[in-house]
Amino acid sequence: xxxICQEFRKVFIxxxxxxxxxxxxxxxxxxxxxxxRSAVTLDKVSLGVYLGYVDRFRGEVTDEKxxxxxxxxxxxxxxxxxxxxxxxxxxxxxxxxxxxxSRSRELAQSxxxxxxxxxxxxxxxxxxxxxxxxxxxxVWAVLLxxxxxxxxxxxxxxxxxxxxxxSDEENGSGRLRFTTVNGKARLWLTDLAVISSAVILLxxxxxxxxxxxxxxxxxxxxxxxxxxxxxxxxxxxxxxxxIEAYFLSWLSKTAGTLMLSFIALAVGxxxxxxxxxxxxxxxxxxxxxYLLADNRWGYLLPLxxxxxxxTGLFAVTPYGSVTLDENTGLEISAAGMTPAALLAFIAMxxxxxxxxxxxxxxxxxxxxxV
Amino acid sequence: MTIGLIRLELRKIFxxxxxxxxxxxxxLLNVGSIVKNNEVYFGTVNAPTERAxxxxxxxxxxxxxxxxxxxxxxxxxxxxxxxxNSSAPTDVEYYSGxxxxxxxxxxxxxxxxxxxxxxxxxxxxxxxxxxDLYASARSSGSDYLIRVASRTARTYSERYxxxxxxxxxxxxxxxxxxSSFLVLLLAALMCAxxxxxxxxxxxxxxxxxxxxxxxxxxFAKLCACALACAAVGxxxxxxxxxxxVIVLRIRGLSEPLYSLEAFAYTPLNISVxxxxxxxxxxxxxxxxxxxSVFGFLSSVLHRSRDVFAASLLVVFAxxxxxxxxxxxxxxxxxxxxxxLLVPNALLDSQRLVNIFNYPVSRFTLTLICCLLVSLLxxxxxxxxxxxxxxxxxxxx
Numbered sequence: 001x002x003x004i005c006q007e008f009r010k011v012f013i014x015x016x017x018x019x020x021x022x023x024x025x026x027x028x029x030x031x032x033x034x035x036x037r038s039a040v041t042l043d044k045v046s047l048g049v050y051l052g053y054v055d056r057f058r059g060e061v062t063d064e065k066x067x068x069x070x071x072x073x074x075x076x077x078x079x080x081x082x083x084x085x086x087x088x089x090x091x092x093x094x095x096x097x098x099x100x101x102s103r104s105r106e107l108a109q110s111x112x113x114x115x116x117x118x119x120x121x122x123x124x125x126x127x128x129x130x131x132x133x134x135x136x137x138x139v140w141a142v143l144l145x146x147x148x149x150x151x152x153x154x155x156x157x158x159x160x161x162x163x164x165x166x167s168d169e170e171n172g173s174g175r176l177r178f179t180t181v182n183g184k185a186r187l188w189l190t191d192l193a194v195i196s197s198a199v200i201l202l203x204x205x206x207x208x209x210x211x212x213x214x215x216x217x218x219x220x221x222x223x224x225x226x227x228x229x230x231x232x233x234x235x236x237x238x239x240x241x242x243i244e245a246y247f248l249s250w251l252s253k254t255a256g257t258l259m260l261s262f263i264a265l266a267v268g269x270x271x272x273x274x275x276x277x278x279x280x281x282x283x284x285x286x287x288x289x290y291l292l293a294d295n296r297w298g299y300l301l302p303l304x305x306x307x308x309x310x311t312g313l314f315a316v317t318p319y320g321s322v323t324l325d326e327n328t329g330l331e332i333s334a335a336g337m338t339p340a341a342l343l344a345f346i347a348m349x350x351x352x353x354x355x356x357x358x359x360x361x362x363x364x365x366x367x368x369x370v
Numbered sequence: 371m372t373i374g375l376i377r378l379e380l381r382k383i384f385x386x387x388x389x390x391x392x393x394x395x396x397x398l399l400n401v402g403s404i405v406k407n408n409e410v411y412f413g414t415v416n417a418p419t420e421r422a423x424x425x426x427x428x429x430x431x432x433x434x435x436x437x438x439x440x441x442x443x444x445x446x447x448x449x450x451x452x453x454x455n456s457s458a459p460t461d462v463e464y465y466s467g468x469x470x471x472x473x474x475x476x477x478x479x480x481x482x483x484x485x486x487x488x489x490x491x492x493x494x495x496x497x498x499x500x501x502d503l504y505a506s507a508r509s510s511g512s513d514y515l516i517r518v519a520s521r522t523a524r525t526y527s528e529r530y531x532x533x534x535x536x537x538x539x540x541x542x543x544x545x546x547x548x549s550s551f552l553v554l555l556l557a558a559l560m561c562a563x564x565x566x567x568x569x570x571x572x573x574x575x576x577x578x579x580x581x582x583x584x585x586x587x588x589f590a591k592l593c594a595c596a597l598a599c600a601a602v603g604x605x606x607x608x609x610x611x612x613x614x615v616i617v618l619r620i621r622g623l624s625e626p627l628y629s630l631e632a633f634a635y636t637p638l639n640i641s642v643x644x645x646x647x648x649x650x651x652x653x654x655x656x657x658x659x660x661x662s663v664f665g666f667l668s669s670v671l672h673r674s675r676d677v678f679a680a681s682l683l684v685v686f687a688x689x690x691x692x693x694x695x696x697x698x699x700x701x702x703x704x705x706x707x708x709x710l711l712v713p714n715a716l717l718d719s720q721r722l723v724n725i726f727n728y729p730v731s732r733f734t735l736t737l738i739c740c741l742l743v744s745l746l747x748x749x750x751x752x753x754x755x756x757x758x759x760x761x762x763x764x765x766x
Contacts, residue, residue: 151682151686155679155683158679159679162675271388274674275559279388279392279555279678280388282555283555291406
């Protein structure tokens with residue numbers, strides 16, 4: 001335990017992982033706030049109108065709700081055409097200014113925030129066509145953005161590995177390991193424990209920071225509704241709420257980041273250079289993601305990118321097959337990742353971990369013999 | 371002496387253990403990615419249809435004449451008859467092997483030829499709108515809008531298309547941007563240890579007493595970095611072009627750039643081939659701008675690993691800024707070198723910025739701002755190294 005505490009102190013304080021943590025949190029907050037800002041394209045009045053309609057019809061689309069919305073749409077279209085006709089008449093000299101002002105004022109008031117109405121209409125159309133739910137999923141769509149890899153998380157995890165282990169190899173203190181009074185095996189285990197807990201802590205902090213930033217900048221709102229309410233996941237086979245989906249995505253991210261850190265450990269033990277460890281680890285995440293974007297293999301290859309993107313378990317693949325669920329009658333697309341693939345990933349993580357231990361041990365034995 | 375130093379520094383950069391293997395692997399991945407993106411031409415997906423489309427296009431490409439349009443229209447009418455009456459003769463040689471397939475392809479070809487034929491109508495509509503803008507600007511007395519309208523009239527007048535070529539291959543090649551990301555990855559790997567690596571090994575103290583002079587040494591290091599990045603960029607972009615020429619059989623390189631659908635309103639009056647050269651030159655310029663930032667980071671930070679991580683974070687931030695659609699970051703985009711790596715986004719239409727009531731092209735402004743930032747970074751890098759080395763000397 002004392003060894004673990006000392007290693008923690010070394011990695012977090014002496015080697016600056018604490019600063020990286022702070023930077024990661026800042027990045028997560030910034031990215032989330034900017035993401036939400038760019039997702040909300042409506043002005044203040046229109047946003048008010050949009051949220052008013054969404055609150056009124058929130059939840060599953062029923063026949064009564066649909067009928068009410070169709071009446072609303074008809075009324076709005078009528079007002080709009082009346083307003084246009086009035087404007088045309090006024091422009092053609094058919095009425096004087098005073099009459100136009102008095103007649104158009106009321107219509108203009110009911111048509112204020114038209115963009116909000118249009119946004120709600122699109123939401124309703126999407127709900128009828130796919131998800132079946134009316135909800136303002138702006139924030140959740142940002143939090144559960146499909147296939148995006150959290151760059152800061154990747155960098156922080158690899159940094160943690162290089163700071164904990166590879167730097168020792170570089171500055172020569174790795175050689176001291178086999179003379180340690182604690183025993184070399186215990187030191188390797190300590191490294192693994194420190195790295196694993198640092199990575200899990202990183203993932204928890206990043207997940208919590210994003211949730212807080214989203215909540216404070218816009219509000220979380222309808223997290224209890226099914227993930228299918230997000231238009232992008234309208235044909236997802238998993239019947240879970242958005243909060244549960246976010247938790248699942250966090251689990252997947254944590255597993256992926258752990259896998260990445262073990263790959264970085266193995267590469268670090270092999271190359272003995274933190275620069276090369278960084279380069280190869282980053283390539284192992286980003287290159288498959290770029291090359292296999294929108295492809296199921298992007299999730300199924302035993303590499304960390306698919307897991308770190310976090311949405312593989314419920315994200316639908318664009319070219320995957322669509323089947324009809326007999327119980328619910330809903331269309332379901334093949335998910336990027338299956339539970340079997342997840343198990344394979346866990347096995348892969350264990351294998352990489354074993355490779356790391358083996359490589360490190362071999363290097364150690366070589367040194368002792370020298 | 372500086373040339374000799376640059377040569378030595380270049381050798382040092384390329385003799386690093388991982389640089390050459392990484393460059394080779396990434397180059398292969400790049401070629402593989404292009405081939406995978408265009409696998410239709412390799413006989414795996416719909417190859418017969420694509421070949422039939424190629425053969426049909428070849429018969430109708432070149433100068434657009436009324437005779438060609440009539441001939442194609444007649445062919446479409448004949449095929450429509452066959453399909454409607456289910457009376458397609460079997461002894462006729464179809465491009466795609468069937469009347470149905472030919473009808474689909476001929477319809478698409480007709481749409482494309484018509485679009486090229488009607489291009490001047492589209493431009494006339496734009497110029498008519500521009501005339502309205504000019505008139506309203508004159509009446510409101512807005513100098514800026516008058517200048518905008520005059521500039522638009524100068525840019526778009528005398529534009530018409532006389533020939534038709536299938537330019538989808540060229541459009542696809544110009545759209546491809548994965549190689550730029552790979553070049554930046556390699557640039558970060560090569561630049562990271564240039565100054566920081568010396569600090570890690572304690573060699574920076576020796577530079578103060580270098581025979582060549584500490585300033586020359588730092589300058590040579592920076593030049594070597596730039597040359598290495600430019601060389602890698604040139605190799606990757608050349609591989610892009612060669613692979614695309616082999617894979618997609620790019621045609622119509624001498625056609626005006628506005629013959630490409632995505633560039634119908636481009637302000638440039640150059641050929642497609644010319645734009646290829648310009649695009650690759652701009653990408654290399656963007657890489658060099660980022661290279662100066664990497665050099666600066668290398669002289670500020672003390673570990674190659676930190677420099678590499680910081681460099682990649684800069685790249686990702688710049689990519690996110692370039693991809694951000696809102697107007698919030700419009701001014702930040704002016705100093706974003708990644709914008710030069712995606713020149714299509716800057717040059718596909720006329721984008722003007724109001725500078726003291728004068729309309730200036732956003733592209734020109736971005737290029738100037740990025741070069742200024744790059745010069746600033748290089749100067750900061752050189753002076754920082756000078757300072758560090760001077761400190762080293764006094765410490766000695």
